[in-house]
Amino acid sequence: MPSASKVCRQTGSPVALKVIDKPAYEAFSPDASMRSGHGPGEAEILEMIAGLDVEGVPKILDVFEDADATYIVSELGGLDLYEWLQRSADRDEATVLEVITRLLLILEGLHNWGIAHNDVKLENILLDDSGQVHLIDFGSAVICRCPYHVALRREALEDEEERTSSSDGLEEERCCDAAFPEFCEEDLQASATVMYQLFTGSPISTAERSGMVTEKKEVLRRVSKGELLSADEVRELFKQQAS
Template identity: 25%
Template structure:
């Protein structure tokens, strides 16, 4: 008898069954909290998705796809598990495995590059995970270090299946046809620039080999410390991918070089492991895995306590005085990282208390004269720049880094800093609103669209304050 999906093991749950602690992750339309089950004291990661954002940005397909894939995977080894889902009037909730040791990207960034034995172990775990996906007919399509988590024992847990494709039809459900998939690929890329496979860029048919390409990119990053395809913009990264333009440092082991080269092949069918009757046999038999016991990989490489601390191993505890549930007040407090041991909040010199736009005509004239030597001046139609900074603008699946320029007028321009081309402008009206999700992520709501933005330096609150002050200056009747 086939066991029920993992989420059916718990019935009629609600937010009141959990105490919500610190924010441990952010997405375009979701927030992930560390939470504790009040009945068992077990810790979970609860992904909270705002219904209004999902509907407004037409993301319901991504949410349902992720739920479906997690149900198919059930309790499979090397994957985050979906324990249950529930909802209230404003939000959807996914109760997931809590990965105490964070994500693999942080692990790689802190260690620069890994010893070969460590690379071999994690590479083998990824291979076994890919075999599971293949067996169950799932292509991840956004496999990258950021989507690989580490559990309390330092084993991998693959997550984030919103971009996945199910190739084997689920009984009773309509599967996406190749024609439908091709049309979607013509309209948007799926994946992340540094790890996206060439066939996705050229409208080719998605297959399990797409994840093999991403695996090759991750292997390269494990031994070199950076992804193989790097450039100043996504367009230039895509060009390097399509030309297979990458190289190895001189000190990289030749055996793993060979494995990577045989994965990073432009033609999907020619990649190592593609189109094999026995899944990924050639990868298992590659000389790099000569000493690997595929039936028992054993424990993950030893992480010393000092190294674990340096890697940011989570010691977060949920305060005992918190009550179950997640109302707006508590959500705001958790986003402000009041509880636990927050990272240092970026601070700047205390600004003047007056409105950012309260300038005399003489001051505006003087500052405009100085601004004429600024490289951004010709892109803002002669308006005085009040605030500027690099911000990641999310649309679809790729964040795009833009120079944001807040000016008198009012205007909020955004420019491609690589090509120096004005890409657009967020429209102003008395109804414009800002919403800080945390110190990095903030939203700008306009009547027709919500802009998802992230300041990599952590000054989201400053952006919100500046935009709101400019709104009050030009639309004083909108002040609340």
């Protein structure tokens, strides 16, 4: 699924262009399409997210297709964090704290609507010159189809007249899909890995990566509350949890 940055001829502003190759019809799994945004479904997922106005997800500007691929044109949200790390040897903890805090807020917004990103990593997080963080690439996104989240999204996407005529409120009070919280948990685990990489500038070991339990979630909670941690503190916390 190659992506590239282009310049819009009408506005002169940079945009992102993602090309999604269409799978052979017989290779496309209807069951998979119900759970994730692979293939042509990613464009629909991004348009839905735009309708829900989730903060931190670049807006879709256009979607078009031909016989071979679907093309998604979206706002360009800055430099991805992998490249940012390569260029920013003197990054400070306050900037890293702000990036992680904003990432967690984006994920919280998505999870509340029943959407798990399912591919959180440095390359899929953008940071622009003003400090804004954007989460991109929803090709692996998981959409919760439980009655609660379906009704919640439908109510938000319908206009006022449709809501008045067709919706008397949510029939379910909470998510009843036992699997969906696991995808949300995986997003948080991946965020912890991103946090480690940003604070330390180093890749995370397999042992540390697999040790994501209550303690690591506590580190994320501390960071999200505005607590400044040094690279050495983060590295030591992860080592303690992997041991």
